[in-house]
Amino acid sequence: MKADHLIExxxxxxxxxDSLPDREEALTGIAEHIRKFWExxxxxxxxxxxxxxxxxxxAxxxxxxxxxxxxxTKYRDSLAPAATA
Incomplete structure (x- = not known):
């Protein structure tokens, strides 16, 4: 996939x-969604x-x-796929 499409x-x-009132909950939600549903x-x-x-x-x-x-940035470590051998 192209990066611009993924950014979009x-x-x-x-x-x-971003509509959530708690910013930390919003940041966690974004990262969790990407981690769970993106290959x-x-x-x-x-x-x-x-x-x-x-x-x-x-950026x-x-x-x-x-x-x-x-x-x-905050959740980069949990989003980065494990290195393949």
Whole structure:
């Protein structure tokens, strides 16, 4: 899948969870949804796209919303697929 399509999908998930009054619950919800329902290749591509941005401003230029950047950054370890041997 192309990174821009995955960013768009992640932003849609972020928009849903951004409506929650508790920001921590929203960040956790975004990360959990992506971890549970996205296959490893999708998560790897999304995280690589985030890595390609040097700062939050660059991430927003790449199309990421602020809440998605926050969720991916905070829960990166649990989102990164296990390395294959």
């Amino acid at each position: 999908m992640a932003n849609q998930i972020g928009m849903f969870f 490893p290749r999708m998560r790897r591509t999304l995280l690589a796209a985030l890595d390609g941005t040097a700062a939050d401003a660059d 927003q230029e790449a199309g990421f919303t602020e809440i998605v950047v926050a969720a991916l």
